[in-house]
């Protein structure tokens with residue numbers, strides 16, 4: 001089934017219809033009220049002139065017109081909702097994984113990225129998966145927002161009509177790094193998108209390059225800076241072989257950030273917590289040993 005309109009058109013139409021009717025009602029009611037206050041002020045008209053207590057046609061009018069207006073608002077809301085929930089047949093499938101505190105997008109050919117690349121003019125169906133807690137996939141430009149719920153698969157669809165970069169937020173408070181859980185939708189012209197999609201990825205041969213790629217993909221950079229600035233977690237800059245104060249099993253100890261320490265910090269992040277930082281990092285047990293080595297090789301270069 002083909003939708004009649006894009007998600008942006010669906011939401012905007014309903015919004016402007018409701019906003020327009022509400023504005024006219026607000027102005028009409030306020031003007032009538034002020035006019036009545038002035039016209040029927042006791043000083044101006046101390047004695048009521050009419051004893052009429054009802055008017056059938058007036059009552060029918062003020063019942064029928066608002067009923068029609070409310071039904072009109074319902075109609076646009078319902079049509080808009082159906083458009084949001086009816087996936088076009090030619091929609092391209094992309095999986096969005098939400099985890100504390102980054103997004104990972106996986107394409108059907110196995111390619112993955114930390115930004116959501118989409119082709120202009122083609123509908124995309126985003127399958128929403130939560131790996132840990134509740135998050136919410138929110139792209140204001142396409143008027144879509146839907147929760148990602150652990151154990152449940154949700155989805156949204158949208159079409160990017162113009163090339164560009166659009167904000168993508170997590171819209172469900174999901175812990176200390178929530179505000180860092182932002183990325184972008186990159187809408188590319190169809191040919192450029194195909195070229196990007198078919199370019200090999202995740203396979204940089206050089207370990208340092210592979211490490212940098214992993215840091216992006218795995219969402220490390222959502223919480224750790226590489227320029228020395230403080231984020232949810234400590235910076236990566238100058239980390240390797242530095243000595244640092246950590247709290248291990250409730251006791252303060254000084255450790256050297258060598259390879260063994262970094263492996264522990266990635267695999268079992270809450271076992272040793274760097275002083276002054278929250279025990280916020282999820283464990284990254286799924287990384288292969290080769291990937292771990294690549295990440296560490298890359299960390300070593302961040303002097």
Ligand SMILES: [Cu+2]
Nearest residue numbers: 135170174181
């Ligand atoms: Cu989140």
